[in-house]
Structures are given as structure tokens and as C-alpha cells.
Amino acid sequence: MIPGEAHGTIALSASACTSCMICVRECPTWCIELDSHTEQVSEPGARRPKTVNVLDAFRIDFGLCMYCGICVDLCPFDALAWSPEHDLASTTAAGLVHGIEELESTWPSADCAAEAGTPGGDGSPSDS
Amino acid sequence: MTSHGRTDVSPADWLEAMAGLRSEGFVLFDFLTAVDRGATLEVVARIVNPVTRVTAMVWTTLPADAAELASLSDYYLGATWCEREAAEMFGVTFIGLADTRPLLLRASLGKPPMRKSAPLVARAIRDWPGAAQATDDGRQGGNPSRRRQLPPGVPEVFLHDDVNGDVASAELASGDQR
Numbered sequence: 001m002i003p004g005e006a007h008g009t010i011a012l013s014a015s016a017c018t019s020c021m022i023c024v025r026e027c028p029t030w031c032i033e034l035d036s037h038t039e040q041v042s043e044p045g046a047r048r049p050k051t052v053n054v055l056d057a058f059r060i061d062f063g064l065c066m067y068c069g070i071c072v073d074l075c076p077f078d079a080l081a082w083s084p085e086h087d088l089a090s091t092t093a094a095g096l097v098h099g100i101e102e103l104e105s106t107w108p109s110a111d112c113a114a115e116a117g118t119p120g121g122d123g124s125p126s127d128s
Numbered sequence: 129m130t131s132h133g134r135t136d137v138s139p140a141d142w143l144e145a146m147a148g149l150r151s152e153g154f155v156l157f158d159f160l161t162a163v164d165r166g167a168t169l170e171v172v173a174r175i176v177n178p179v180t181r182v183t184a185m186v187w188t189t190l191p192a193d194a195a196e197l198a199s200l201s202d203y204y205l206g207a208t209w210c211e212r213e214a215a216e217m218f219g220v221t222f223i224g225l226a227d228t229r230p231l232l233l234r235a236s237l238g239k240p241p242m243r244k245s246a247p248l249v250a251r252a253i254r255d256w257p258g259a260a261q262a263t264d265d266g267r268q269g270g271n272p273s274r275r276r277q278l279p280p281g282v283p284e285v286f287l288h289d290d291v292n293g294d295v296a297s298a299e300l301a302s303g304d305q306r
Contacts (some may be wrong), residue, residue, distance in 0.1 A: 019262060021260070021261075024257050024260070025258035025277060030251075030254065030258075032257060033257045033260070034257070034260065035260065036262040037262055038262045
């Protein structure tokens with residue numbers, strides 16, 4: 001049994017990500033790529049529309065990642081988390097590049113997050 | 129295992145110190161490698177006394193631009209492999225080392241890649257993903273107030289813009305990596 005706090009892979013909660021680029025810029029191996037655009041959002045009662053970042057693509061190349069966890073530590077919005085999922089093998093180099101869908105699929109369950117004392121569970125893609 | 133601790137010796141005393149420890153029972157050679165400190169290069173060897181299970185780390189400091197050290201291969205045959213590795217990765221010349229063939233790299237590669245003065249080529253041939261910014265589809269002309277972000281630790285000559293890209297490729301092609 002893999003303990004919940006195991007550093008098996010890095011998972012993403014796209015709904016928590018604000019496309020701030022901190023993880024991309026701090027990654028020592030340059031393994032994270034992020035595409036985003038801005039949109040104007042009008043909220044009722046607001047005087048003028050608000051500019052928000054919208055996440056278009058998020059990729060981690062696990063062929064480059066050295067599992068240092070700096071991105072997990074630095075994310076101000078807990079949009080990245082360690083996950084005990086570890087079965088990332090691929091027959092091609094391109095298969096090691098995981099996009100939003102794959103990164104969200106490994107988001108740790110609430111049980112794992114509680115065991116690890118880290119974010120997870122709440123705010124997960126399946127919960128929201 | 130207990131540790132004999134760290135011993136620092138001058139390069140001139142390197143062989144004598146290691147031979148002395150070997151005669152005291154430190155007959156098992158574990159590893160040898162180097163550490164780039166900028167102006168100096170440190171070489172460290174770890175040896176073990178298999179009877180008492182005591183380990184010893186012996187360090188010496190060489191000038192980075194004239195890194196020469198006596199080879200341990202007469203005392204520890206196993207040091208040959210590590211010395212060949214330190215020679216090609218850190219550019220240490222081991223005097224008396226019979227086999228100087230590179231282990232992994234082509235002889236023509238140029239600067240020893242583990243020296244801090246040898247920039248990582250992968251940083252030159254790829255754009256920094258952190259340079260990307262949110263594309264502005266709500267306003268015209270982008271956001272001029274945002275400062276250009278630069279990747280940490282990458283030499284200026286490697287940064288990709290129209291001018292520097294050419295310089296970096298030219299330097300790489302000539303094998304002169306700064």
C-alpha cells in the first residue's frame with residue numbers, strides 16, 4: 001500500500017490555478033508549461049469589468065521533472081499537490097508530458113490529503 | 129559505520145595522506161569526486177576501513193584554472209574509474225593516471241560540463257517557458273507596464289531574442305562556451 005503522503009506524482013486543480021506562472025518560473029528543470037489568456041468579466045454591481053486570467057493549457061513533462069516539489073511548495077493557491085499515484089510509465093517521451101486532464105486525474109483523495117496534511121480533497125476537480 | 133571525519137590536505141600531500149590512511153587499514157576505496165567552488169575546485173575521496181567500519185573523507189583544494197592532482201590509482205585501483213569521471217566532468221588532470229579515455233563524453237565536447245562556468249546547453253536551445261504571458265484578448269496592445277521576466281541562472285548570451293539567439297548559436301557551433 002502506498003502511503004497517502006507519498007510523493008508519487010504532482011497533480012493539478014485547474015479550478016484553483018490563477019495562471020500566475022510562479023511554478024513555471026521557479027521550476028529548476030523547466031518542465032512546466034502554461035498557456036493562458038485574459039478575459040473581461042462583468043459582475044453585477046461592479047463599476048467596470050474585471051480582468052481575469054483563464055487557464056488554457058498546463059503541461060508537466062515528467063521526463064524532465066525531478067520531483068523536487070518546489071512548484072507544490074510555492075503555489076499560492078494550492079493548485080498543485082503531491083499525489084501518491086505513481087504509475088506514469090510511457091512508451092514514448094511525449095507520453096510523459098501530462099496535460100490538464102491527466103494532472104487532474106491524479107489529484108489526491110481527501111483521505112490522502114488528510115494523511116499528508118496537505119491541500120487536496122477540497123477543491124479537487126471532482127468535488128467542484 | 130562511524131566516521132573518521134573530514135581531513136583537509138594540501139594537493140602536495142594528497143598522495144602521502146591517502147597512502148598513510150591505506151596503511152592504517154583504510155583499504156576500501158568508495159568514491160572520488162570534485163566540487164566546483166568558483167575560483168577553486170575541491171576534490172574529495174571517501175575511503176573505508178572494512179574491519180573497523182570507519183570511513184574517512186579526505187579533501188584537497190585546487191586552483192580552478194590549474195586543477196592537477198596526483199592519481200590514487202597506484203594505491204587504489206578502483207579510483208581509476210572515479211578519476212576518469214572527475215577528469216571529464218570537472219576538468220581535473222590526474223598525474224599518473226594511465227587510462228585517460230573519457231567515460232561518457234566525446235573528447236571534442238570542450239569545457240567540462242560540471243564546471244559552473246560551462247552553461248547548460250539545454251538552456252540555450254530551448255525557450256524559457258516562464259517567459260510566456262497571458263495573451264490579452266480584452267484590450268489592444270498588451271500590457272506595456274509588465275517587466276520582461278528573465279530565467280534565473282542563465283547567461284545573457286543564452287537568452288533568446290533576435291540578437292542574442294544568433295550569438296549563442298555561433299558560440300555553440302564554435303565550441304567556445306564562454
